Amino acid sequence: MRLFATLVVLGFRRWSTYRLATAAGAFTNTVFGLIKASITMGAIGAAGGELAGYDALTGATYAWIVQALVAPVNVFNWNELALRIRDGDVAVDLARPLDPQFAYLAGFLGRAIHQFIPRGAPPLLAGALVTGLALPATPLPYALGVVSIVLGVSVSFSVWWLVNLTAFWLIELRGVLTLNVVAMGILSGLVIPVHWFPGWLATVAALTPYPSILQAPVDVITARAEGTAALGVLAVQAAWLTGVLLLGRLVFARGARKLVVQGG
Template identity: 60%
Template sequence: MPVWGTLVGLGFRRWSAYRTAAFAGAFTNTVFGLIRAAVVLATVGVAGGTLAGYDARSVATYVWLGQALIGPVHLGAWTDLAQRIRTGDIAVDLARPVDPMLAYLAADLGRAAFLFLPRGLPPLAVGAFVTGLSLPATPLPYLLGLVSAVLAVGVSFGCRWLLSLSAFWLLDLRGPTTLYLVLTAVLTGLAVPVHWFPPWLATLADATPFPSMLQAPIDILSGRITGGAAVAGLGVQAAWLAGLLAAGSLIFRFGARRLVVQGG
């Protein structure tokens, strides 16, 4: 545990060195939030004022919570591990007395902890001023939402870890990375809420870990699901996290056995 805490702290310190980049990311998230809010508000207006349980205020809240979580959860590409596998630097990680996957996970949690403030709060503040937010008045949804957000970061890491492990077998990850970015943009609920999907696409999304990255924490933080349903949502996220980390550990060991690094 002391090692784990140290690695989380180092991840926080590493990303805190890029404060300007963090605030630039917050500006970008805010601009795209304004665009997304305009689109979904128009959609709800055309639908007659409500759509799949969302009215104008709740769908705007959905957008701004999503923009606040994009940075910490990290829905984009991640190439650190793949580059280390390609260059052979992964041999250094294998020589350390710490499980590489858990070490990277700890650093990623530190990254998320830092980005929550400079990239998460500004979009929410703008959203509250421009469209207004519909948030719970009791503390429990926020406590459960915090747990859900942490699990979402872990699920995102597990997916990015598995994607990066394909570097053991592939020379070029641009194809898998592009596919991954398309899937995260759609199936996480980033483009539109998963609840707006047609039944066949909603069923497909529910069979993947992607809704656990964004849709689940937003549903809990916004109070759309409460009580037992919220706890069940956390259970789904935890199950995906455990499964992804187990698969990631197994595949990493298999890939490391076939790795050939110059010099031995």
């Protein structure tokens, strides 16, 4: 745990050097939050003022919280491992006296912590000023929400890790990465809440880990899932995390056995 914490800190420090990029990302997230909140409120208004349990204020709150979390959970891209596999640098990771998946997960969490502070706060502040936020008045949803966010970030990492491992067998990865971005963007609740999906699409989403990345943390933070329901959401997230991480370990071990790097 001490080593893991050290790697998390190093991941935080690494991403804290990209200050201009972080500021630009915060501005972009806030602008898109305003657009999404407006569209969401308009859709709810067109539906008669309530849609799948969301009214205008809770719908806007959903949009703003998603924008606050989109950078920490990293919906759009992570190909660091794939590039190292393609270039052969993964051989260095295999030679180090620590588990690569363990190390990359720690760095991913460190990046998430850094991204949440400067890129998560501005959208929430803008949301509070522009539309208002419907947030719980008790501390329990926030405490459980922190756990859910950590699980969501970890599930996102486990999915990206698995996608990156296709580099052991594929030369061109842009198609695979793009497919994952599309699937994650739709099925995680980034575009619209998963609760708005038609029955067949909701079933498809439930059979994937994607809702555990965004929809689940938002449900817990906003107290849409309370008490035992919130614990059930956390259990589903933990189950997906365990399953996808284990699958990632198996695939990585298989890929490492076939890896050939020039020079040895």
